[in-house]
Amino acid sequence: MHKVPEITLNDGLTLPVIGLGTYALNGNAGASAIQNAIHAGYRLIDSAYNYENEGTVGEAVKRSSVSREELRITSKLPGRYQNYDKAVTTIQESLYRASLDYYDLYLIHWPNPKQDLYVEAWQALIDAQKWGLIRSIGVCNFLPEHIERLEKETGVKPSVNQIELHPFFNQEQQRKWHQEHNIVTESWSPLARANHLLENETIQQMAQHHNKSVSQIVLRWHYQLGAVSIPKSASSVRQIENISIFDFSLDETEMSLISELTRPDGRINDQDPAVYEEF
Template sequence: MSQTTSTNPQIRLNDGVTIPQLGFGVFQVPPEDTEQVVTHALEVGFRSIDTAAGYKNEEGVGAAVAASGLARDEIFVTTKLANPDQGHDSALAAFDASMGKLDLDVLDLYLIHWPSPARGEFVNTWKAFIELQQAGRIRSIGVSNFLPHHFTELFEATEVVPSVNQIELHPYLQQKELRTFHAQHGILTEAWSPIAQGDCLDDPIITGIAERLGATAAQVVLRWHLQLGNIVIPKSVTPSRMRENLGALEITLGEEDIAAIEGLDRGEDGRRGFHPDRFNAFPEDFEKR
């Protein structure tokens, strides 16, 4: 196993649980390939794996974790509740189904995948998450793709603040106001699509920084996330790219580099995925933007 994990910062969540700052995502990894891909990720040094019920590949993640030879507490596993399963009782049942597929007794982090506001169930779903955490079945609970007004509803209904909000975040969609809101409420920001589905890797600002540092464009973008304090979960299916992504831990951006990347923000025009207020199912029945 790689020793790269020794330099991967452990980020403390608001409930005291720690998570590796640089993790590994399996969105769009085919179910039949997932076990091998996650096995490679663990072999090169990743120790945090992010999946979701909607990705249809939880079984492969669980199989790779079981076969890794690593102690259970060495691997941080995240999964997410699919939108059609929102609601108190349905969330409890969906959690049991995910745990069966992952073959785990305790989950490290469980997220509401989207607020799905048209369903009107995310508060009831959150209450089910709190019960699961209190029962010792989940170490940490959080959300994904929530906006401040969604959090307001949670805050009015419960006293438990999500530990994480996993959002689309990259140089073209930097979500500064939402990140500020997170910081004010003790919620950590986790970035999905951290390199804008590869769109920002040819940006001359980023490639110029990479050339000067002797790094790759992907390493520069991932390092930008790390220095902002984001948790980040890049995806790759090839071991060489996985190692490259971990190499982001070995470089440092200067203040001028951070400022240059900050200037790439396009606001909502930079969004590649779905707007949280208009995405109500996964993967069917959705409306983009």
């Protein structure tokens, strides 16, 4: 079993630096895949209300021999329930679906700025944390202006901001801003859903040099950037590969070469949080 280093959030909760993304891991096959990942050493499991698999995650937790206290389970509030009362009910529903007493981390999935409800959604997360339903509260896909407003209007800032982050979209400015404000960057689609990344010559050469896979090189890059990554895989072989990145390191040149692959249009689905709406 692989031991993954941890980081401490601004509210004291610890998170492993690599977790398992679970998008499209559903039903019995999904529960088995997540259970295998826990067995392999994964302790951070990332889900969302909109993935419709919180029950699958809960089933994997139940089947696992690892104690609940050792795990860090994440879910996310969808855009259609950002109204305060709906948000409170949805957090409770998330817990019922997973048969859990609490989530370790609960995030607002997108700011949906046109709806302008994200501050009251945040207040619902703050209250749910006070009631013991959530240990740590954060956001996804929020821009600095959105986070500044949360803190200004509620006095509470997120522990985590989960954003699209991969070599084709390295989010340098946003990461720097997070660092200055003591917010952990979490990378979704850290391998860019493998789009063209696996064929990238620059990274292939590094992989050969280190005798590692392309995925391992990219996940090591995330780790050295200080970001928590949540690669998704249903394959137990790939899961172990993704978590086996702590026995080598990339030098400054290699880090820069990977970061230089970024492009202005590097987002996978052109989802710009300033305008994108998720329900």
